[in-house]
Amino acid sequence: MAGIYIHVPFCTQRCSYCDFFSTTRLEEMDSYTDSVCLEIIQRQDYIKDKHINTIYFGGGTPSLLSKENFAKIFDTLYKNFDCSDLKEVTLECNPDDIRNDFFCKINDTPINRLSVGIQSFQDDELVMLNRRHNAEQAKEAVEKAQDSGFNNISIDLMYGFPQQKIKIWNKTIKEALSLNVQHISAYHLSYEVGTKMYSMRNKAVDEETSLELFQSLRHSLINAGFEHYEISNFAKKGFRSLHNSSYWKNVEYLGLGAGAHSYNGCDSRQWNLSNLDKYQQAVRKNGLYYEQEFLSDDDVYNELIIKSLRTCEGIDINNINNKYLDHCIRQSDLYTKEGILCKQDNFIKLSENGIFVSDRIIRDLMI
Ligand SMILES: C[S@@+](CC[C@H](N)C(=O)[O-])C[C@H]1O[C@@H](n2cnc3c(N)ncnc32)[C@H](O)[C@@H]1O
Ligand code: SF4
16 A cells, blocks of 8 residues: 655635645646646655555645646656556545536546535634635535535534534534535644634633533444544544555655655655745755655654554554563553553553543653
8 A cells, every 4th residue: 555645735715723834825826736746756766666545635725726737637646656556536625616617627537535624514613713615505515526426525523612612513513414424534623823713722622621522523423323443533334534544554655745744654754845935946956855854763663652542443562663562561551450541452542531631641652
């Protein structure tokens, strides 16, 4: 398995909570596409056998790309990689981009999964988030995608907004379930420095409310037939995100575009410049546009803990380097006694009570 991530750092307006790398300079989108195509050519040897199984367009707002941009990118990918066994090709979409003409743009592409950023079904919350859509538009967007034949749709929700009440969150969960989507990602709001939302952090919900919101989400989705397969991710049977699952399973991936990260599946990571002009200039000169780090044994062990403890399978003890085994078992035994971690065969995983305090446990198991 190997994956390709393509970062599309353009948004028509910035949401009040988001600090992902993106710009509103939409006029740069065509030249950026050309730069990404050049990067594909320059980095075609990054994936050892050139065989790719998943592609993920993330943003920013990749649903803003034009038909011509999609055609150029796929054309270049097909010429430089073996795409004969593509299993999942995801496009992150903003609901207001899913209009009737949207499907013409992607008809000729292998995109077979949409991830729609809905965030909330409450109009007042959407205004606070500075989203471009309202709740009705969000529902219509998903229904349009379903009508046009997409049967692998994910939606993003957020919770833990300033002073959010459980009653309102439950309404959002109900609306989400009524859409019959195959996958739901739900993220607790984090107050990022430099965002407008940061100034509202004094109104943040307390930990007890956060836990109540999370438990309600988990129980409602599990009751509706979803599998809680990663802390923030829920899927109907057979619809886990293959691409994101590869991140958690240490599969190699190449990240293309400004700010994108790559991992060689073994001992090194690269990250591209998070600056549109510098990235494009460097790609055109075939210069250096990424930084790189080599992972020590400690790094590899810590990453294994961070990634696998977030998944429902947990840590496979067989994958732990012998030199860290004692430490891992000793630390995890403390939590097993408290009922926060549990052991099953070769695996150590979070119990239901542990999921919400996972950050602390992960820290304690790390070196
Ligand atoms: C980078 S965004 C891209 C998706 C798409 N542009 C959109 O806005 O719908 C991916 C997801 O991260 C989540 N997200 C972004 N900032 C967040 C924050 N500060 N706290 C929690 N979740 C956040 C949102 O749910 C969002 O849909
Ligand atoms: S949440 Fe999505 S649309 Fe909003 S600023 Fe971030 S990337 Fe752009």
